[in-house]
Amino acid sequence: MVDSVLPSRASLAQRLDDLPLTWRHIRLLGGSGVGWALDAMDVGLISFILAALTAQWGLTKPEAGWVASIGFLGMALGATLGGLLADRFGRRQIFAVTLLVYGIATGASALVGGLAILLVLRFFVGLGLGAELPVASTYVSEFAPSRIRGRLIVALEAFWAVGWTAAAVIGYFVIPASDDGWRWAFALGAIPAVYALIIRWGMPESPRWLAMRGRIAEAERIVVSFELDAGIVAGPAIRKEPASRAITATMRSRVSTLWHPEFRTRTLCLWLVWLFVNFSYYGAFIWIPSILVDAGFDLVRSFGFTLIITLAQLPGYAVAAWLIEIWGRRITLSVFLIGSAASALVFGTANTEAMIIGAGMALSFFNLGAWGALYAVTPEIYPTSLRGTGAGWAAGVGRIASIIAPLAVPALLPVGGVTLVFSIFGACFLVAAAAAWGLSDRKGVALDDR
Secondary structure, eight states: OOGGGOOOHHHHHHHHHHOOOOHHHHHHHHHHHHHHHHHHHHHHHHHHHHHHHHHHTOOOHHHHHHHHHHHHHHHHHHHHHHHHHHHHHOHHHHHHHHHHHHHHHHHHHTTOOSHHHHHHHHHHHHHHHHHHHHHHHHHHHHHSOGGGHHHHHHHHHHHHHHHHHHHHHHHHHTGGGSTTHHHHHHHHHHHHHHHHHHHHHTSOOOHHHHHHTTOHHHHHHHHHHHHHHTTOOOOOOOOOOOOOOOSOOSHHHHHHHTTSTTTHHHHHHHHHHHHHHHHHHHHHHHHHHHHHHHTTOOHHHHHHHHHHHHTTHHHHHHHHHHHTTTTOHHHHHHHHHHHHHHHHHHHHHOOSHHHHHHHHHHHHHHHHHHHHHHHHHHHHTSOHHHHHHHHHHHHHHHHHHHHHHHHHHHHHHHHHHHHHHHHHHHHHHHHHHHHGGGSOOOTTOOOOOO
16 A cells, blocks of 8 residues: 555544444453453452551551552552653553553562562552553543444443452452461462553554554554454545644643643543542542451451442443443433442441441442443543543542542541541542533544544
8 A cells, every 4th residue: 555545544533433343342442451450459459458467567547548548649640641651652552561560569569578668669550550541541442433432431441340359359368368368469469460461562553543643554554454353345545634733742732731721621620520539439448448347347257348349340330331322421420420429428327237238339339330431531522642641630630539538538537437438428429420510421422533
C-alpha cells in the first residue's frame, strides 16, 4: 500500500466503530483486565495484610493507615504521569512498564522485615498500579465500537471484582495459616504480573493514537486485522488527508488544556466525582476487615465476612454494564452512587451479623457498579490527544482522597465510631452523585478523535 492511498484518521475511526464484537476485542479486554485484576488484588490484599501485621508487628492504627496510604500516594503520582506518558509514547508501552514496576516491588515486599522498607516498596507498587488503570480504560475505549463501548469498559472494570475476590480468598485461606502467611500473599500477588507482562507485549497499539501521531500505515494494519477477524474485507482506501493538528503538543500544555473553556466544567465535575468516590470506597473497604476484628470477630471470621461481602461486586458490575447503554452514563452513575450512600448509612448502624453482611454486600454491589460507570465515562469526555491525560489526572486527583481516607478513619473512629465514619462516606457518595450531572454523556456517540 503506498502512502498516497492511505486512509484518513476519520475513516479508521469509523471502521473501528462499525466493527462487531470480535475475538480480538475479547482478547484485548482480557489482556487489559489481567492488569486491572492485579490492581484490585493488591489493594484488597493490603486490607487483609494490615489486620495480620497489626497483630504480628504491633502496629498502631496510624502506622497501619500509612501502609495503606503510601501505596495510594504512589498511585496518585503514577496515574498523573501514566496518562501524560500514554498520550506521548503510546498506550501499550506504558502498560508494560507499569506492570514491571508493580511486579518487582510486590515480590520484594514479601521479604521485608520492618515497617520502613515496606513503606518504600508500597510506594513503588502504587506507582506502577496507579499508572495502569487510566491507561487501560483509555486503551480499551479506543478499540471499542461506539454502540457497546460503555459495556466493554464496565466489563473491564469487572476484573476488579475478580482481583478483589482473589485477594479475599488468599486473605481467608493463606494469611491466617501461619505467621508468614502475609509474605506468601505478597508473593502470590507478584506471580501474575509476569503473565500479564507477556500478554501486554502481544497486544496492538491503539490505532487512534497511532493515527493521531501520523503513523497511519501502522494504524491501518491493526484495523484491517480486526476487520479480517470479523470477516470484513475493507473497501477501497481513500486518499490520505493532511494530518490534523492535535489539540495539545506538550505534557504541560495537555494539563492546562483540561481547563480550557470547552473542558472546564466536565474536568471539575469529573475530579469531584473521583475525589469523593475514592475517599468513601477506600476508607470503607481498606478498614472493613480491621473494623470487624475490633468489633470482636476473630481474624478468620472477619475475613470470611469480607469474602462474602466481596462476592456482591460482580452482580453490581453486571447490572451497571446492562444499564449503561440503556439509561446512559450519568443516570447509571448517579443511581449507583445514591445506592452506595444508602448502603453506607445502613452499614454504619448495623448491629447484627445479618445486617453487617447484607449492608456490606449492598455497598459492594452499588459502589462497584458506580466504579464501572465512572471508568466508562472518564475517557469518553476527552479527545484522543487529551484522553490519557484527562483520565490519568482524574484518577490522580482521586488518589489524593484515597491517601487521606485510610489515615482519617483511625482518627474518626474514637470520635463517633463506625456510625460517624460511614455517615461521612454516605455524604461523600451523595456529593459525587450530584457532580456526575456535570459530565457529558456520550452513550452511542463516536469518540472525539481530535
